[in-house]
Amino acid sequence: xxxxxxxxxxxxxxxxxxxxxxxxxxxxxxxxxxxxxxxxxxxxxxxxxxxxxxxxxxxxxxxxxxxxxxxxxxxxxxxxxxxxxxxxxxxxxxxxxxxxxxxxxxxxxxxxxxxxxxxxxxxxxxxxxxxxxxxxxxxxxxxxxxxxxxxxxxxxxxxxxxxxxxxxxxxxxxxxxxxxxxxxxxxxxxxxxxxxxxxxxxxxxxxxxxxxxxxxxxxxxxxxxxxxxxxxxxxxxxxxxx
Amino acid sequence: xxxxxxxxxxxxxxxxxxxxxxxxxxxxxxxxxxxxxxxxxxxxxxxxxxxxxxxxxxxxxxxxxxxxxxxxxxxxxxxxxxxxxxxxxxxxxxxxxxxxxxxxxxxxxxxxxxxxxxxxxxxxxxxxxxxxxxxxxxxxxxxxxxxxxxxxxxxxxxxxxxxxxxxxxxxxxxxxxxxxxxxxxxxxxxxxxxxxxxxxxxxxxxxxxxxxxxxxxxxxxxxxxxxxxxxxxxxxxxxxxxxxxxxxxxxxxxxxxxxxxxxxxxxxxxxxxxx
Numbered sequence: 001x002x003x004x005x006x007x008x009x010x011x012x013x014x015x016x017x018x019x020x021x022x023x024x025x026x027x028x029x030x031x032x033x034x035x036x037x038x039x040x041x042x043x044x045x046x047x048x049x050x051x052x053x054x055x056x057x058x059x060x061x062x063x064x065x066x067x068x069x070x071x072x073x074x075x076x077x078x079x080x081x082x083x084x085x086x087x088x089x090x091x092x093x094x095x096x097x098x099x100x101x102x103x104x105x106x107x108x109x110x111x112x113x114x115x116x117x118x119x120x121x122x123x124x125x126x127x128x129x130x131x132x133x134x135x136x137x138x139x140x141x142x143x144x145x146x147x148x149x150x151x152x153x154x155x156x157x158x159x160x161x162x163x164x165x166x167x168x169x170x171x172x173x174x175x176x177x178x179x180x181x182x183x184x185x186x187x188x189x190x191x192x193x194x195x196x197x198x199x200x201x202x203x204x205x206x207x208x209x210x211x212x213x214x215x216x217x218x219x220x221x222x223x224x225x226x227x228x229x230x231x232x233x234x235x236x237x238x239x240x241x242x
Numbered sequence: 243x244x245x246x247x248x249x250x251x252x253x254x255x256x257x258x259x260x261x262x263x264x265x266x267x268x269x270x271x272x273x274x275x276x277x278x279x280x281x282x283x284x285x286x287x288x289x290x291x292x293x294x295x296x297x298x299x300x301x302x303x304x305x306x307x308x309x310x311x312x313x314x315x316x317x318x319x320x321x322x323x324x325x326x327x328x329x330x331x332x333x334x335x336x337x338x339x340x341x342x343x344x345x346x347x348x349x350x351x352x353x354x355x356x357x358x359x360x361x362x363x364x365x366x367x368x369x370x371x372x373x374x375x376x377x378x379x380x381x382x383x384x385x386x387x388x389x390x391x392x393x394x395x396x397x398x399x400x401x402x403x404x405x406x407x408x409x410x411x412x413x414x415x416x417x418x419x420x421x422x423x424x425x426x427x428x429x430x431x432x433x434x435x436x437x438x439x440x441x442x443x444x445x446x447x448x449x450x451x452x453x454x455x456x457x458x459x460x461x462x463x464x465x466x467x468x469x470x471x472x473x474x475x476x477x478x479x480x481x482x483x484x485x486x487x488x489x490x491x492x493x494x495x496x497x498x499x500x501x502x503x504x505x506x507x508x509x510x511x512x513x514x515x516x517x
């Protein structure tokens with residue numbers, strides 16, 4: 001772990017009169033898995049969407065890899081985005097493309113890159129998630145767990161330094177959830193990536209976290225390791241772990 | 243008297259307060275916001291269309307999907323249009339003893355107006371609604387966001403290629419529809435009369451001139467642009483879940499059809515000024 005690759009200061013976001021984020025301060029170190037725990041609708045997903053520039057924040061500063069993204073140009077933001085992977089809650093696979101085309105898509109702006117290099121990247125990413133046989137399948141032929149794995153494989157294509165996981169285990173059975181959690185750990189070890197994992201699945205948080213923060217009403221109310229938070233003096237925080 | 247005046251002023255004040263806070267004002271405001279949003283969308287299209295990288299393979303794929311795949315429907319409707327127009331026109335022309343004018347009259351009607359407008363309306367129904375629904379589904383399932391966070395440009399890849407494809411494919415479809423429609427007319431003429439293929443088309447080409455064909459084809463580029471633009475706009479800005487998919491498809495067809503008539507009206511006025 002060497003230096004913050006994500007630094008968020010006083011982040012605020014409202015939708016109309018509905019205040020979602022009320023001044024979030026957060027940092028993530030290289031190679032660290034940070035779990036953001038909170039109730040549904042507490043602003044966890046908005047937080048990572050602000051982080052990657054999908055939602056514009058109202059106030060505060062966001063720095064990725066030491067560079068503020070608040071007032072940078074579009075091409076600079078895109079260059080930063082190529083260093084960040086994002087696994088969507090629904091996996092967000094392009095349903096008109098095969099698995100191979102899905103995986104190749106993020107590489108299309110990278111030049112020069114040969115077909116052989118693309119093939120080996122696809123094979124490596126699929127091997128990392130254990131789905132080498134699915135290369136020519138359409139997303140509609142995949143189960144929920146497989147879609148999440150392919151989504152993760154797609155984020156690995158650009159060899160990101162930071163991966164944002166939006167509810168990676170939501171909608172999956174306990175066994176598949178555990179497999180996805182283990183996969184998150186494998187990716188962290190293999191590629192030395194930092195991750196922000198948005199979840200309300202305590203088992204996923206236990207398995208994947210190096211450090212955790214708890215969000216309530218748009219602010220961070222607790223920070224610590226899984227064990228520390230599960231023994232928190234705050235009853236509301238403790239209630240997550242029961 | 244003074245009391246009456248005050249009452250009158252009070253009523254006026256209430257009226258103006260009502261107008262300021264009324265749903266009508268909100269609708270007017272929403273209308274202007276929509277116009278601004280569409281204008282920004284169009285400007286973004288023209289900014290992106292000339293800027294590399296150029297998505298040739300996706301453009302070819304979209305041209306195939308919107309052009310080639312629409313051809314059977316356009317061909318059938320075109321044929322029926324020519325056939326029916328001929329059968330319906332015959333009795334009126336027969337009253338004046340002008341049945342021999344049937345090929346000329348029908349072909350001019352088809353090439354100038356019926357072919358472009360009806361083909362464009364069918365195109366809006368088939369392609370416009372498809373584009374609206376597809377983009378809205380991509381938006382709802384976060385596929386567009388996924389392209390954006392990977393540092394790709396979804397606007398260029400999805401929107402620009404689709405609008406270019408509809409703009410260039412519709413004129414081609416209209417030319418084919420016109421040809422098939424005139425052939426349908428030939429069949430229609432021969433149902434109750436008899437005319438050779440050679441004589442029929444001789445009369446058709448004698449009646450048609452460059453000034454019939456050229457403005458009619460030019461306006462179809464604008465029809466195609468409108469269909470693609472409106473479908474993409476309503477799909478791309480959709481954000482209200484699965485309900486939004488239906489709304490996007492519906493809005494795409496309604497506003498594309500409306501815009502076809504408006505563009506046609508302007509085109510006819512301009513043509514009559516210059517020709």
